[in-house]
Amino acid sequence: MEINITKIRLKLPEDSNGVLVKNLYLACDPYIRGFMSNPAYLEPYQLGSPIVGYGVAEVLASGHPKFKKGDMLWGKIGWEEYSLVTSPNDLFKIEHTDVPLSYYTGILGMPGMTAYAGFYRICLPKKGDRVFVSSASGAVGQLVGQFAKLMGCYVVGSAGSKEKVDLLKTKFGFDETFNYKEEKDLDAALRRYFPEGIDIYFENVGGKMLDAVLSNMRMHGRIAVCGMISQYNLERLDGVQNLFALIMKRVRMEGFVVSDHYEHYPEYVNMVLPLIREGKIAYIEDIAEGLESAAAALIGVFSGRTVGKQVVKVA
Amino acid sequence: MEINITKIRLKLPEDSNGVLVKNLYLACDPYIRGFMSNPAYLEPYQLGSPIVGYGVAEVLASGHPKFKKGDMLWGKIGWEEYSLVTSPNDLFKIEHTDVPLSYYTGILGMPGMTAYAGFYRICLPKKGDRVFVSSASGAVGQLVGQFAKLMGCYVVGSAGSKEKVDLLKTKFGFDETFNYKEEKDLDAALRRYFPEGIDIYFENVGGKMLDAVLSNMRMHGRIAVCGMISQYNLERLDGVQNLFALIMKRVRMEGFVVSDHYEHYPEYVNMVLPLIREGKIAYIEDIAEGLESAAAALIGVFSGRTVGKQVVKVA
Structure with a gap:
């Protein structure tokens, strides 16, 4: 894994029905390992491309009716500072922001x-x-x-x-x-x-x-x-x-x-959100700072170093 | 495995609610192997005792309301010429005798x-x-x-x-x-x-x-x-x-x-008996003659020699 620096224009392409987002948190999930080598996965990572994984982001521009500028969302984004998600249907709008946003990479996310x-x-x-x-x-x-x-x-x-x-x-x-x-x-x-x-x-x-x-x-x-x-x-x-x-x-x-089970996500949120607010459920995260710490953070999940959910704070 | 010859009186003990049966067919079932060595089975075979397995038998005397003299049954009996089954509740009365009786060790049995x-x-x-x-x-x-x-x-x-x-x-x-x-x-x-x-x-x-x-x-x-x-x-x-x-x-x-599924046996018989009678289902048995051939017949199931259901005809 290496850091690549490129310049992009922060502008949604004309006629796009995607969303342009600023990435806030990335999740170091164990399943990511499979996309690096397991031929059974349909769309393995391509060498030289950013890792795609679950994260939390803020919408900068939207061509999709589900999202508007300023919305917060969670779902699959790139391991990069800004992502253009061309098919935002699988992204989830974040409705409740009285809990830490990073929770949407964990207890309130995948x-x-x-x-x-x-x-x-x-x-x-x-x-x-x-x-x-x-x-x-x-x-x-x-x-x-x-x-x-x-x-x-x-x-x-x-x-x-x-x-x-x-x-x-x-x-x-x-x-x-x-x-x-x-x-x-x-x-x-x-x-x-x-x-x-x-x-x-x-x-x-x-x-x-x-x-x-x-x-x-x-x-x-x-x-x-x-x-x-x-x-x-x-x-x-x-x-x-x-x-x-x-x-x-x-x-x-x-x-x-x-x-296969995301249709039940709303009922899950209804169950777990009150438990979080009332302190009836505990949740531990391990937050690494900056995109440059992401590679080591991911490896820590497999070496057993991480305690709780490993998150990378991008911005 | 060895053949033991002992004499018994063909008489049901006084006040027994068991059945005394004459054994006709014995089944060489693969699961029998487990009872010889697997400590996970609750009641492994005891050295020197007859193997217990599924078979077809005729009732000679009954102290149980479910059976009377002359009835045919299938269920767990001993690998012997006559068995005394002291708890006959798990035995199944054979209602249909227009098909080969040996079928009750196989397609119509366990x-x-x-x-x-x-x-x-x-x-x-x-x-x-x-x-x-x-x-x-x-x-x-x-x-x-x-x-x-x-x-x-x-x-x-x-x-x-x-x-x-x-x-x-x-x-x-x-x-x-x-x-x-x-x-x-x-x-x-x-x-x-x-x-x-x-x-x-x-x-x-x-x-x-x-x-x-x-x-x-x-x-x-x-x-x-x-x-x-x-x-x-x-x-x-x-x-x-x-x-x-x-x-x-x-x-x-x-x-x-x-x-765990025997409560569904009547519905199974209702389904399969017409298929047998109308020739819509085929069934192949390999019948060994005599109790003295039983040991070799059982071993044949594990060596791959047997074709179809291995049965031993006792009488």
């Missing part, structure tokens, strides 16, 4: 909607369910854990440092937590916290953790497969051996992608 | 109900779906393929010999078939038959085939996990690497066990 869709719509939780969340201090995991607590579930989260593990209990109210890097035997760790097994696993990491979870699922358990961050930089993927447990325990394992 | 529950209730098929069935000439696979054809699906089956593969086309009406032992690259084989991907995979084998299928699933595909016979005799299980496809293609993968 990761929040991911947690909502994955937990409520894929896991189909009920009170008393035993829930395990991996990568639990991440933007999605911290919300899944809190949604589960609000529903009356027993919630355990794993993360990769003492700082993160402590946050899960003190800030997000997880019942139990563990540092997966300090556990020689993940299977034993899960048995310790789930002696009666796991009803719901919110899968963010894949690999060895998934194998250990499979051995510890309860009857009719559900696994929402949201991400597998432990695998994204491996040359040779970990092999998962315990899939027979899907039969023994009648487990449903289901992958999902947030963009 | 494997038939497995195919029905797995295909209709887990895969949620619709007309035009592209369906792949592994172990397709087995008792379950041959039925899944035919149910899928009846629904108007495109159906491809894999099996492990020329004889089996030929049967899939000539007898069961599969659209395409292949011998997995002759394919150097399972992924390429699947791409050949599913250039647009697989909507439904009925999983009977696990391991490398599952990995290849995962790479070839279509958007919103479904995988019913019924069995993983390729893994049952391995010291070290194959690792499945392509689970990230569950996310990319929003795939639901769900394990199931037939016993």
Whole structure:
């Protein structure tokens, strides 16, 4: 990744129905990694072009009826100071600005909607369910854990440092937590916290953790497969051996992608905004300053350095 | 496995509400292997005791209101000439005897109900779906393929010999078939038959085939996990690497066990019995004669020797 400096005219092309925006915040989302190398993605990044990702921006000029000058929006923009979005239909207008705008890269944006869709719509939780969340201090995991607590579930989260593990209990109210890097035997760790097994696993990491979870699922358990961050930089993927447990325990394992669920975004905002305003839900961000810090910030997400949602403040 | 000869009195104990039955047919079902070594099963077989499995039997004496002398039944009995079933509630009375009685170990018994529950209730098929069935000439696979054809699906089956593969086309009406032992690259084989991907995979084998299928699933595909016979005799299980496809293609993968679905057995019989009588569904059995042939017959299921449902005729 490198910084390129070019000059553009801050003017919307004639007859454009796009929007010209000034970018304020960019999100360092794990899925970005896939667009750099995974041939399964339809539109991988092109070398020499700016990364495209979720962010928050202010409209400078609009040729689209949905937006006007001065509006705030969130959605896919470029990792650059100004973006011209030629098809703004997928952008979301920001209606509520009494909360930090950066939240629209996280709890009020794609990761929040991911947690909502994955937990409520894929896991189909009920009170008393035993829930395990991996990568639990991440933007999605911290919300899944809190949604589960609000529903009356027993919630355990794993993360990769003492700082993160402590946050899960003190800030997000997880019942139990563990540092997966300090556990020689993940299977034993899960048995310790789930002696009666796991009803719901919110899968963010894949690999060895998934194998250990499979051995510890309860009857009719559900696994929402949201991400597998432990695998994204491996040359040779970990092999998962315990899939027979899907039969023994009648487990449903289901992958999902947030963009299939955006029609439910308004109902999610209605649910979560009061929780934020009343302080009933906590949310932690890690804000890097300036576009020049973006590359290191993104890499930090994969090295485990980041705590909470990694955001880059552009302006 | 060994044959033990003991003498018993053919008399129901006083005050028993069990049934004393004469065993006619025994089923060599793959799941039996699990009860020999898998600690996850709650009641593994005890060394020195007869195997318990599905079979067809005639009632000699009954202390249970559901059965009377002369009734035919199917359900779990011992691998022995006569069995005393002390809790007959889980046994099914055979109402229709105009079809071969051995069918109640297969198409009209547990494997038939497995195919029905797995295909209709887990895969949620619709007309035009592209369906792949592994172990397709087995008792379950041959039925899944035919149910899928009846629904108007495109159906491809894999099996492990020329004889089996030929049967899939000539007898069961599969659209395409292949011998997995002759394919150097399972992924390429699947791409050949599913250039647009697989909507439904009925999983009977696990391991490398599952990995290849995962790479070839279509958007919103479904995988019913019924069995993983390729893994049952391995010291070290194959690792499945392509689970990230569950996310990319929003795939639901769900394990199931037939016993959870027996409440739907009457509706299944209502559906399949006319199809059998009208010759609209084919069914192939491999019948071994005599209890003394049972051990070899069971092993044949795992070595790939068996074609169709392996049954042992006891009397």
